[in-house]
Amino acid sequence: MDWTTTLLVAGLLSVVIGGVRRVWFSPLSGFPGSKFAALTLWNEFYWDVVKRGTFMWRIEEMHKKYGPIVRINPYEIHIMDPDFYHELYASNRALDKYRWWTNLAGADGSGFSTVPHSLHRLRRSAMDPFFSARSVTQLEPVLRSKVEKLSARFQGLADTKEILRLDAAFMALTMDIICDYAFAKDRKYLDEPDFQLRWKETIIGAFEGGALGRQFPWMLPLMKKLPLSVVSAMNPAVGYLFQWQAGVKEGVKPILEHADEVSKTGEASRTIFHTLRDSDLPAEEKTLQRLCDEGEILTGAGSETTAMAITRIFFYLKHVPETLATLRREVDHAIPDASDIPTWAELQSLPYLNAVVREGLRLSYGVTTRLPRIAHEDIKYKDYIIPAGTPVSETPYFVLMDPSVFPDPTVFRPERWLEAENAGQRLDKYLVSFGRGTRQCLGKNLAYAEMYLAVATVVRRFDWELYETRLDDVICKHDFFVAVGDLNSKGVRARLQVRKV
Secondary structure, three states, X not given: OOHHHHHHHHHHHHHHHHHHHHHHOOOOOOOOOOHHHHHOOHHHHHHHHHOOOOHHHHHHHHHXXXXXXXXXXXXXXXXXXXXXXXXHOOOOOOEEEOXXXXXXXXXXXXXXXXXXXXXXXXXXXXXXXXXXXXXXXXXXXXXXXXXXXXXXXXXXXXXXXXXXXXXXXXXXXXXXXXXXXXXXXXXXXXXOOOOOHHHHHHHHHHHHHHHHHXXXXXXXXXXXXXXXXXXXXXXXXXXXXXXXXXXXXXXXXXXXXXXXXXXXXXXXXXXXXXXXXXXXXXXXXXXXXXXXXXXXXXXXXXHHHHHHHXXXXXXXXXXXXXXXXXXXXXXXXXXXXXOOOOOHHHHOOOHHHHHHHHHHHHOOOOEOOOOOEEEOOOEEEOOEEEOOOOEEEOOHHHHHOOOOOOOOOOOOOOHHHHHHHHOOOOHHHHOOOOOOHHHOOOOHHHHHHHHHHHHHHHHHHEEEEEOOOOHHHOOOOEEOOEEEOOOOOOOOEEEEEEOOO
């Protein structure tokens, strides 16, 4: 036997022994689940990369076959139990993230991708004050100015009877807001004729690419070493993504160097990155690359998820027209003068608007991808003891669509929130669109303020008719980190009219 054959046999034997160890001799071998899923991560690769964001449905099938706790790959346990969600992601539990899973973001320095609980806590504590309800209320003039700018664009489109992409328009709104807040310089996507539709398409493409990034974490760093012109020629979407990342650096770099306008003029207005620069964080937490990673996550995730929720609200208000009629009665009464929109705090007191926002959040799902965490102690679930150090996950989508919590879960029915409140039920406990625990969405308050102001303003001032838009365009058919509908969808399109009320 020559050396080549010997090496080949040894390699094959190693693979077989590794597979046998993972399936039958792993600490997770006693958990229910598919033997093939326990054998290899290529199963997940097939469903999420080849079949484009459908592994989530395979997980659902495993639960139907094996019960509420399953082993979904060689290393990870998944649980489908809406009540255990709050125990797993409890605020008093110190949980690390799963390093393999965070590869999807390609932004290792961001709080989102931070693995150790203690380091995340340090990074999060520096940013939390910016996203408190009080800070968002102080930011409200910026939000209102952007919503008014969107309203002016809608006025012009109503006059011309032009068909527009509502999803792109709301994405432009949320992007301009977060960039103004983060860098004191928005992207002016609201000024673009198509609301910079390319940005929306790029960020969805980047989210989809996260599944590939988990499997091959070396790919993105390798491509970043290539000239931008080469990358753009190979893949225009990735080239545009890299241009966006360069734009984030252009926003952060002058702030770190005290060369931006706010720093030079000494204005009282401070952005997120000015404060991070001047904070007590250690020097290694203020490097250009780390803050750029933070900026990429803020502008990427902070724009798409909220825009997606607002878009779905406007789709469902027309899809279930009695809900729009009920909301209109409440909004018209609360806002006699359409030019005078109440504050966020005042809008929160409108019961049906409150219910519409929550139902819209539920049916926009937030992050659809499962959220694995690693505990430093064993986790007990029913009769199972999950060993410390094991990635354990639940998927928010399965909580939001659980029929035992939300009867007829696919139906847009804001009344369910009012009924639960009247019955003294804590339905909000299951609204996990923003996650739970110490790692829940940083921008929760900002998202709520954007939603209340945008929905109230547009509903009060405009009517709209959906144009060639179906349920398949908005329901979750693919898990690209966020919910994506039919891949052939042309978006949520509509024609606007100015209301005469």
